[in-house]
Structures are given as structure tokens and as C-alpha cells.
Amino acid sequence: MGNIKYLQGDFINSEAILTKTLPYLKKIKKPRYAWYVYVLLGDNYYSTDDYSNSLLYYKKALNLKQSNFKKTKVLIYIAAVYIEQKKYEKAELILLVLSKKKDIYLKDKKLNDSEYARILYHLGLSYLRQGKLEAIDYFNRTLKIQLESEDYDALIETYKSTALFYQNINLKKSKQYAKEAYKISLKKNAISNKIVSLKLLIETSEGAELKKYSQEYLKLHDSFNTAKLKAKNQFARIKYDYNREQEENLQLKAQTIDNELQLERQKNRNFVLYIIISLILSLLTFLYFYLKLKGKKQKNDAIFESDRRISKHLSDELTNDVYQTLTYAENCDFQKDENKEKLLSDLDTIYSRTRNISKEHSLISTDKNYEIALKEMISGFKTPELNIILNGFDLISWDNIEKNKKIILYRVLQELFANMKKHSQATLVSINIKIIDKNLTIIFNDNGVRTKNSTPNFKNGLQNVENRIKTINGNIIFDKNSEKGFRISFSFPL
Template sequence: MKLKVLYILAVVCLNLSFSQTDDKIILDSIDVYNQFSIRNNDFSIEERLKYANRARQLSIDLENELVILKSNKNLSEIYWDYKKYNLYKNVNKKNLVLSLKLNDSLSFADANSNLGRFYRINQVTDSAYYYYFKAEKLYRELNDKYKTAITLLRIALIQRDEKDFTGSELTSIEAISLLETLEKTDDVKKNKSYIYNNLGLVFDQLEQFEESIVYHEKALRIKKGLKGNNKTTIDNSKNNLALSYKNSGLINKNVKEYNKALKYYIEILSNKNLINERPDFYALVLDNYAHTLYLSNNHKQLPELYFKALKITGSVNPGGYNSIIINQHLAEYYNDKNNKDSAKFYAYRAKEISEQYHNDDLLKSLLLLSEVEEGNLSAKYLREYVKINDSLQKNERSIRNKFARIRFETKQIEQENAQIAKERMWLLIISVVLIISSFLLYLVISQINRNKELKFIQKQQETNEEIYNLMLSQNESIEEARTLEKKRISEELHDGVLGRLFGTRLSLDSLNMSNSVEAIKTREQYIGELKTIEQDIRKVSHELNTDFVSGSGFIDIIKTLLQTQTLAYELDYKLDHDDTINWDGASNKNKIHIYRIIQESLHNIYKHANATRVNISFKLKNNVICLIMNDDGTGFDVNKAKSGIGLKNMKSRVSEINGSIKITSEIDVGTTVIIEAPNYLKQNLL
């Protein structure tokens, strides 16, 4: 009280001295008023605001921008304490202009940080992130590690709220690293505990509960070691730690985790004054305690504890945020007890309140209603849940994209400012050198990549030919084995079964001398049947011993190629082939060339022709194999078209088999390729 009287006397003396024109006296007065305004233990918020406004007005009268900036900074903090947030924003907007004009980087950073603080409390996330990000860059340039770390913490909190958990984790760890380099004052320790608390909440959301518990325990240990009365923040950490244990027990189905959670909840609730000091927090903890009892199948005190928590919340903040969770827990409890009416009542109440708040709680309420309701109503709420969930995920991705864009744009502005500071001539020289170097480097890299690509294609072709040779060799081995097996079966039928049947028929012939008419008829029937069987077996034997049409193996390979490639290229195809061609007599090398020619043609059709159908036929004319391929594509001018690598490869392969190639094409009609291979299969024709 005496100190307050002294302050008042000082103000009176200052007012008496205003008749003087000495600027120093005015500056001293401003300083005294500012000192009064920050003494929150000696003056009420109204008195502090009055002194701060007086200091600011004197600064304006003095027309000293540096002093105005200082007074504005002091006034903004009082606006914040007084919850006059719009005035807080306006004065910091002015501070941005003043500090930029005065080239005061620290004040400019502080103004950006304060605006980030304003937009965060008003839930304008992208704007808050933008100003915090700018402040962090400025503090970093000023090598102010403490303020950089604090700003990083605030950015991490925004990232966690927007479910950018990985970003929040990385930002928090960076902030911790900066604080570790500073002297371990109480302020540094306190902010370290806040960062650890954020990491605990992040890992809890990621369902990495062991890590979450470790960080919450670190935060709790630090808070317990701080000077002064830190009961409030210690209770917050205990509640967060208990929540991690509860969630761990829920996911891992571990009763021991529930018991650990209950231990911390009981510690918090044991404070008899908590219900009067922090009734909303008391209700929150009481609800968490009740829900943990429910999860651990200890229902003795339920639902009374839920009702008590709901009553306290209603008396402090009717329809408040905490009441959503309590109503959800009551609905869950009654649904478990099969009391559908009560379950629906609390589920609908939770949904009604959650519609005013964050979508996460609305999602939980809709999912709960889909479980409580039945039939069409259940399906309706489930559809709403899916729709809002999809919308929320898109919004979260959009926010994260905005964060990335803000970082990018900020860095871009910084780079542009750095470039402007350079000499234009140096900039031009460096740009030219970079362009020339980049172009040369591009040419070198392109040539290297081109050579690698050609070597790879060559190696792939060699490998494919080797594989194809193996396929054809295996096919020949299979055909040879098949022929031997048919011959063996033919011999077995002829020498074994036919011999026995023939003997049986002779025996029956000898018995046919019986005078019985009925016996004679019966024997004649048996003899007739045996003759039929004998003829059938002879027929089968003859067919098995007759070699089947050769060359079907190569045609099957061509069919497989067409089926695979046309499916990939989305083409229809038709294959006609002359069965009189004996492909088995051709060398593997020649068949590979034909296979590759067809493959290359299909690739060219897909790449250049925009066709929908391709027809391929093998014809035998005067001992010459004719391969004809035509498509219904766009066609081209044969005389003007350049020969690419694919066409050159085809011509080379045709030359290898001593053949000829003819290409005709018509615009918008299609292209026809005719390949003739004379004489090289002459000795293999049937």
C-alpha cells in the first residue's frame, strides 16, 4: 500500500513538471508511466492500462518514433492481459510498420510473434503460422536462441493441433536442442517442460505410448524442480501422463496401465481445494478417472462419477467443451449396459454440443450414434461420419500444404532480398556462368544417361534372345519326348493288347462249333465286339504313331507375345498362319529375328499409330514365307518419314534372314508391313 502511495506521489510530481519544456523530463515521465503499467502486483489491470495509454500519448506528443515503439510494445502486453485482443492486434500492426521504419529487427520480430499469438488464439491457423515463422527466422538471424526456441514451441503446438505430428515432433526437438545450449534458468527449464509435454501429446496421438510416457515424465520432473508454486502445471502433466497410460491400456488391453493411470488421477483429485480453484479441470480429471474405472471393468462408482463431473462442468461452463467427452462416456457406458434410451440421450447431447466445436469430437459423436442407433439411423450417422472424416482429412492436408507454402515463400523472399543486395554486374556474371555450367553439365549427364540407356537396351536384347533360345530348345526337347512316348504307347498297344485280343477271338472261333443256336448267337456277338475293339485299337495305335503337325510350338510363342503385348497396348488382334510351314526345321536364330520383328512392329504401332486393331498373318507362297502386318492407325507419309531406331532394327533383322521388307501407309487409314523370307525354309516345307 505504501509503495502505491509513492507511485501516486511520483505521478503528481511528474504532472507538476509538465510545465517545463525539457524533453528529458517528458522522457522520464514516459518511463515512469511504463514502469507503473508493468507492475501487475501493485496496480489493477484498469490502472495499468491507464498508465500505459498515458505513456503512449506522451510519446506521440513528443513525436519520437523510438519511444512510441517502446510504449506500444508495453501497451500491447497489457491489452493481452486485459483480453482486449483486437486492440492488441492493432497496436502490433503499428509496431510492424514502426520497427521496419526504424530498422529495429528485434522489435519487428516481437511484433510478428505477437501477431502469431493473436491469430492462434482466434484459431486462424495459417496466419498464426505465417507470423510465427517470420518471427522465428528473425530471432535466428539475431542469434536469440531463447526466443527462437519459444517461437519454435509455438509453431510445434500449431502443427500438433493441425495433426502435423511429424512436423511438430521435429520442431519440438529443434527447440529443445536450442534450450540445451542455454543457461539452465527457471524460464529455460519451464519452457523445456512445455516442449516435453508437447512431445508427450504428439506421441500419444501417434499411439506410441512408451515414448509419450517418457516425455510426460520428463516434463513432470522438471516442473517439480521449478521455484515457486507450480501446482497447476504439475497437475496438468499428471493428467496428461495418466491419459497416456489410459490410452495405452485401451490399445494394448493391459490392466496394469489402467492402474497406473488411476494412481495419478487419485493424486490430482486428493487436492480438496481443486474443485474450487479449477472446477473445470477438476471435472475433466474426474471424468477421466471414471472412464478409466469403466475400461478396467470397475463399475461400482459409475455412473455417479460421470454425473458429478457433468454437474460441475454445467455449473462452470454450461454446454462447454468438456461436457462433450462426459456425455460420450455416459452414452458408451449405457450402451454397454444395454440401456439404449439413456445411451441415445447422451450420444445425441454430445453430438449437439460438439457441432459448436472441433470436428474431431463431432466425428466421435457420430461414430458413437452409429453404434447406439440401429437400422437406417445407424447407417445415416455412419455415412455422416465418413463424409466429415474425409473432409477433415482434406482440410488437414490443405493446412499442412499452407505451412509448406509459407516456409517456401518466406525462404524465397529472403533469397530475393539477398540477391538485391548484390552488385548487378556480379549477379549477371554469376548467372551467365551458372547457365553455361548447367548447360554443359546437362549435356554431359544427358550423354552419359543416353549411353547407359543404349547399353541397357543392348544387354536386354541379348538377354531376351538367350531366354528365347532356351525356350525354343526346351520346346524341342518336349516335342522329342512326346514323340517317343507316343511310339512307346503304340508299340504297347500293338504288341500287347492286340495280341491278347486276337488270341481271345481265335478261342471263341473254336468254340463256335457248338450246335446250340443261342450259344452260336452269343459267341457271334462277342466275336463281333472283339473285332470292333481290335479295329479301334488299331486306329488309336496308328494315330499315336503318326507325327502331329510340326511347328505349333513357335506359333504358340507368337500367340503368347500377341496376347501379352496387345493387352498392355490396349489393341485387338487377329492371327492367321499357314499350317504347312514347318517351323521346327528353322534355326532358332531365324525364329528369333521373326519374333523380334513382330515385337518391334507392335511397339511402333502403340507408340506412333494410335491404332485399335492389328492383323498379323503368315503365308506360304512359292516356298517363300510372307509375314504381313497391318493396323488401322493414323498412318504416315512414307516418303517424308525418318527412319528411327526401331525401323532400322527391323530392316537389319530382315537382312539377317536374307529377306525383304515393304512398308505402305495411308493417312487416317493405316499402315501395312510385308516381309518376305525366300528359300531359307525351302528344305523345311511339307
């Protein structure tokens, strides 16, 4: 693409396209692609009179590992740049060394001769620019080779330079060579070469020929200037488009960088979020195990407390009776029947109390027989002096209540009856059970001796009642305004 633009005379776009290839050249192992790019860049800069950059890229191409033929071509280009820079000694040093080589390292003889002719031509051009007569010898040798090889493009340049050499020495010969250059220019339709050739013919002609060449020159010159102006405008548009493209590329790069920064920020935010989530999960895991261990400890504490209460109960209820019975047995005369009967009666009393305590702390049936077991436990507190009324028990679907809640209810009622029996001297107890807003509500009421507006004595077992209800997310209310007796209501979610 860069070469096409160069051949079209679009040097600015050619340079822009070739510049885009530079980052990729480092990734290519074979150096010939870099050589093509560097040489073409050098040609672009040479064509726009930018000899410094032209020399820079020609030297880059020269430093690559290439064939001797390619090195020779580049050395000729470098010499041409030195001639334009008027560094004739440097140009001649290169060209004289090359001119002494019999072989330009290429198998195709025509190309060999063509490159050798270029060496000779540039030597002649260097001498011509310095006004040295040796120039004509090199031009003649060049023309001979180019005529044999039919290298017409190169012949135009050589004829023009030879005509210039004779311009101040022999006008006839100058006109002859200018005509040859003009003929080939017509054949190749090379406008710029035709103009230069016509200018030489005008300077060496008279009369009708002078008029003829002058008219042709003016016609071509106007046409060339118009084409040049169009090309200039085209180059301006190309340069504008290129600059706009560069600006768009810069904006695109800026947008890309901004997007990358946004992505990086998002990654950082995600990283921080992951850390926070990890910390929260770790905290939740810690809390889970902590609460689990705490619950286990509370359960163990409850078991310990239950064992302690059983032990205390046994101690309170039986220790004194057992001690008195043992004392009686040691000192009693069992020869008498009444003594034997008293001992048996005392032992029977101890047995009955022991059995009742055992029933209080035994395992609770939570299956379909739960309602029967609950009623039997309550009826166990009934005496000739105490009546118990139950309301709503048969309306409850006990199978739908969780096992642990059944156990809590059983123990709470057991605790309330034990507390009532021990402290209230009640003759009537009523228990109402009903379901309100998906909560099981129990109202316990007795007519025992109480003081109005008094706070219940939790030390008498009621603290255990409250603790048990709270373990199942329940609520408990002690009625302080009851004029007589004791009233408590509690509820828990089903």
C-alpha cells in the first residue's frame, strides 16, 4: 500500500502507511521486509527534498543483513543524497569503489548493467555539478550501457544531463541530446521530463523551432502547473485527513486508556468487595459456631441445673424422712406388731415420694400419647382439697407442635403446679389453652394466697419457667393486679 501511494506521487500518505509498519518489523525474523520499508521511506523523503530523513532510512536499510546486490542499490541511493547535499567527495568515494567492481552480484545481466550504469551516471552527475569535464566520459559510458539494455526511463535523465553538459560548450550537441530526451519523454508520456527537455531545446534553438518549442513548453507548463496545483490540494486534503485520523486515534487511545482505568478501578472495587464478603462470611461462621457452643453450654448448664434441682428435691423431701426411719429402725422393738406396722408405713411413704419425684423428672413422651401424658402429669397434683379445670386441651392438634416445644410446655406446667402446691394453698386451678395469631397461648390461674401488686418470687421456681419460655421465643406475663390468687399467661409460636 505504501509503494502504491509512492508510485502515485502521494508521498505523505505513503509515509503515514509505512510508519504504521515499524512496530511490526521487530517481530519479523526475515530482514527483507524491513529493508523494503526503509528504502521506500528513504525514497519518499528524497522525493520531498527531506534529505536528512532520507539518508537516515537508507542507512537503516544498509545496516540490515542483506545480499550484496541490495547493499549496492542502497549505497547508490546514499550517494545520490550526498550529491543533492553537495557533499560530492562522500558521494564520489562510494561510487568510485562501486565502479571498480566487475560484478554487481546479480545473475540477470540486464539488471547488472542497469545498476552499473546508475553508478557511472551518478559519478558523471557529481562531476557535472562541480563543473568538471570528466563528467562527459561517465555520461557516454552510461548511455552506451542504457541503449544496449533499452533502459528508457534512465536514458531520459542521462540525455538531459548530457545536454546540460554541452549547453555552454557546444549548443548543437546540447540540442541533439535534448531532442533525444524529448523523444523518449513523448514515448513514455513523462510530462516533467518533457518540460525540462523543451526548456533545453528552447535554450539551444532559433527561429521557427524556437517558436514551436516555446508554444509547446507554455502549453505543457500550464497543464503541469494545473496538475501540480490539483496534486497540492490533494496533498493538503490527504494531510488534513491524516491529521484528523491521528486526532481520532489519539482520542480512541485516550478512551481506551480511560476504559482500562475504569476496568482496573472496578477490579479493585470487586477485590475490596470480595474481602468484605469474606470477612462477613468469616464473622457469620464464627458467630454460628459461637452460638452453637453457647447453646450447647446452656444446654449443659440446664442439665446440670436440673440434676441439682433433682438432688435438692430429693434432699428436701426424703433426707429427713429417711434419717428418722433409720433412727426408728435402730431403736425400735420389732417384737411388737404396732412397731412393725409403723416402720412399713414410713417405708411406703418414702417409696411414694421417691416414685413421684421420679415421675416429675422422667422422660416425656412426645408422640401421639403426649396429650394423655400431659393430662396424667396434671392429674397427679389433684387432691381431695384441690380441683383442677382444663379448657381447650382437646381442641389443639398436638401432633403439629414441635417436639422441643411439647417438652417445654410439659415442664413449665409441671413447674407451675409444683410451685402452687408448695407455696399457694390453692383449692382451685384452671388452665385455658387456645391458639391466637398462630401462637399457642396458655393461661394458668389459681386461687391461692397471694398479695395484690406483689412481684412473684422467682426463687420459688418461676425463674425456670421464664427461662424455658424464652428458649422457644415465647412471652410470659405475670398478672400483678389479681385480687386473689395467682395468674400467669404465656405463649409461643407454633
